[in-house]
Amino acid sequence: MNMFNMMTSRFQNFQILNMKTDKAPASVPQTGGVSQKAPSSSSTGKVRMQTHDLTVKYGTNIGVQNVSLPIYSNKVLALIGPSGCGKTTYLRALNRMHDLTRGATVTGKVILDGKNIYEPDANPVIIRRRIGMVFQKPTPFPTMSIYDNVVAGLKLVGIRKKSILDDVCERALKQAALFDEVKDRLRSPGAGLSGGQQQRLSIARALAVDPEVILMDEPTSSLDPQSTSRIEDLIQELKKHVTIVIVTHNMQQAARVSDQTAFFYVGNLVETGPTNTLFTNPKETRTEDYITGRFG
Amino acid sequence: MRTLLQRNIRDRIMESLLVLSTIIVLLPLVIIIIHVVVNGISALNWEFFTEELGSPSRAIQGRPTGLVHTIIGTLVVDFMALIIAVPIGIGAGIMLSEYPDHKLNPTLRIMNDTLNGMPAILKGLLAFVLIVKPMGTFSGLAGGVALAFVMLPIIARTTESSLMAIPWSIREAGLAIGLPRWRVVLSTVMPAAKFGLVTGTLIAFARAAGEAAPLLFTSFGNNYLPNHWFGFILNPVDTLPQRLYSLAISPYTHWHSMGWAAAIVLLVFVILCFAAARFITRKKTT
Numbered sequence: 113m114n115m116f117n118m119m120t121s122r123f124q125n126f127q128i129l130n131m132k133t134d135k136a137p138a139s140v141p142q143t144g145g146v147s148q149k150a151p152s153s154s155s156t157g158k159v160r161m162q163t164h165d166l167t168v169k170y171g172t173n174i175g176v177q178n179v180s181l182p183i184y185s186n187k188v189l190a191l192i193g194p195s196g197c198g199k200t201t202y203l204r205a206l207n208r209m210h211d212l213t214r215g216a217t218v219t220g221k222v223i224l225d226g227k228n229i230y231e232p233d234a235n236p237v238i239i240r241r242r243i244g245m246v247f248q249k250p251t252p253f254p255t256m257s258i259y260d261n262v263v264a265g266l267k268l269v270g271i272r273k274k275s276i277l278d279d280v281c282e283r284a285l286k287q288a289a290l291f292d293e294v295k296d297r298l299r300s301p302g303a304g305l306s307g308g309q310q311q312r313l314s315i316a317r318a319l320a321v322d323p324e325v326i327l328m329d330e331p332t333s334s335l336d337p338q339s340t341s342r343i344e345d346l347i348q349e350l351k352k353h354v355t356i357v358i359v360t361h362n363m364q365q366a367a368r369v370s371d372q373t374a375f376f377y378v379g380n381l382v383e384t385g386p387t388n389t390l391f392t393n394p395k396e397t398r399t400e401d402y403i404t405g406r407f408g
Numbered sequence: 409m410r411t412l413l414q415r416n417i418r419d420r421i422m423e424s425l426l427v428l429s430t431i432i433v434l435l436p437l438v439i440i441i442i443h444v445v446v447n448g449i450s451a452l453n454w455e456f457f458t459e460e461l462g463s464p465s466r467a468i469q470g471r472p473t474g475l476v477h478t479i480i481g482t483l484v485v486d487f488m489a490l491i492i493a494v495p496i497g498i499g500a501g502i503m504l505s506e507y508p509d510h511k512l513n514p515t516l517r518i519m520n521d522t523l524n525g526m527p528a529i530l531k532g533l534l535a536f537v538l539i540v541k542p543m544g545t546f547s548g549l550a551g552g553v554a555l556a557f558v559m560l561p562i563i564a565r566t567t568e569s570s571l572m573a574i575p576w577s578i579r580e581a582g583l584a585i586g587l588p589r590w591r592v593v594l595s596t597v598m599p600a601a602k603f604g605l606v607t608g609t610l611i612a613f614a615r616a617a618g619e620a621a622p623l624l625f626t627s628f629g630n631n632y633l634p635n636h637w638f639g640f641i642l643n644p645v646d647t648l649p650q651r652l653y654s655l656a657i658s659p660y661t662h663w664h665s666m667g668w669a670a671a672i673v674l675l676v677f678v679i680l681c682f683a684a685a686r687f688i689t690r691k692k693t694t
Contacts, residue, residue, distance in 0.1 A: 139446075207584065209580060209583070210428075212583070214508065237586055237588050238454055239582055240583055241586030244585065244586075245580075245584035247577055247580065247584075249577060251575075251578060251580070251581035253578065253581070253582070253596045254574075254578065255596075255599040255602075256596075264585060264596075265586055268591050269586070314581065317581075318584065321585050321586055357469075377606065
């Protein structure tokens, strides 16, 4: 089904959404939209992370400004919007990936477990361990085997015990739905896998360190429809254990995989709410224009 | 609008010009190699590789003489330089490539370029002040330090460029699984760049191996094998580029041809280094 969805044009969003809600209505909370100003209280569940007035600037250029957004536990939050709207910038602020971007400054707060991850005493390495990330392009470490790629996050910080590493490798690869395809060649290079497999390897590597949140930056944009479909299924499976924030250009994908959606436009959060509400009954005209394909 | 014929003619002319400039680049090298081999091949015999040079009378009286102490000395001094320069040079290269925002970075870049452009004789002077004066004697160690100054900026620069060639996404992927910055560089970026690192080091090595000026008042030169192996490190040591020079300006014809032979050995040594560098990079692409 997903393959056909991929090919459906943007104008048929509503139809797809109906298909989705028909199939699994329970997964989409039927609550009202979450207001941008007071996002903390809601019936959508426990808040895992929360941003307050988050602003990211590159030099004097504003990437995103004053974004306040709750991220709910064991839910999938999709960030949508036209190119350059700041969705990736926002995502990267959630695990301090901007620390290494030249000239990038982050103001505002990102709260994880009641603590701002931008506090001076917060350790970005530990934060990134808890908040993993999967990138647009698959990024296997070029010189490492499949096995070493998966356990890199453990092995390179000093966990050497083979039995532990073996267990983690198997668990992570199974979670990423890759184990059966690679179990006979764990020692062969990770870069030798196909694009879709490499991306699942990247997901397995992120899962191996047992993160609480996984950030995905257009994880399927460089993949074929079949691999895309596998990764979307995977996301549904993963949210049982982790919280997921996904940036996507593809609105069908947002509709298919997410519970909450946030629409960004020129660096601002325009609207956020449960995915089906936002897609079927958007409050803002800009949201409506975008999801019906009038711009973007 | 030019006709197809005109465009073809222009294409041919441009191609010929490129071939011509390639020939002009290669010609001096070919002339040097031929000249050196023709003049030096007669002096390349077994004794050349087994005997020490000794006094000029040996050559004049036809007694066995050679440059074994020079060849060993060259290897010892060059490898000492390598041992000193590689860790520091690669460290500086990592700093240049991986920590562009560090406040020391701009200074390091300028200093590195300055060191690279500095006359080699001044590097010899520096080693003289740092090592020869305190030790109270010329030594192979001082020569090694002087050559390390030649290698350092080259290694730093090639390290920087080969690390920069590794996509930034690899670093982010490493950080995203909670690795500290230094671990990301050491375990994911450096292994990916290892061919570039080895090539850069070999190029620096070959370049330093051909330098005579920094060795004039550091390793100084010696006509004899040392009494003890330590002599190659702690006493004045002979090296090929410098021996080539002193043989060439000597008043003895036999020494002149030995100088040409020394040039052959040095050329082969340097060409082997470059060939190894080429071989390693070729392996990477296949």
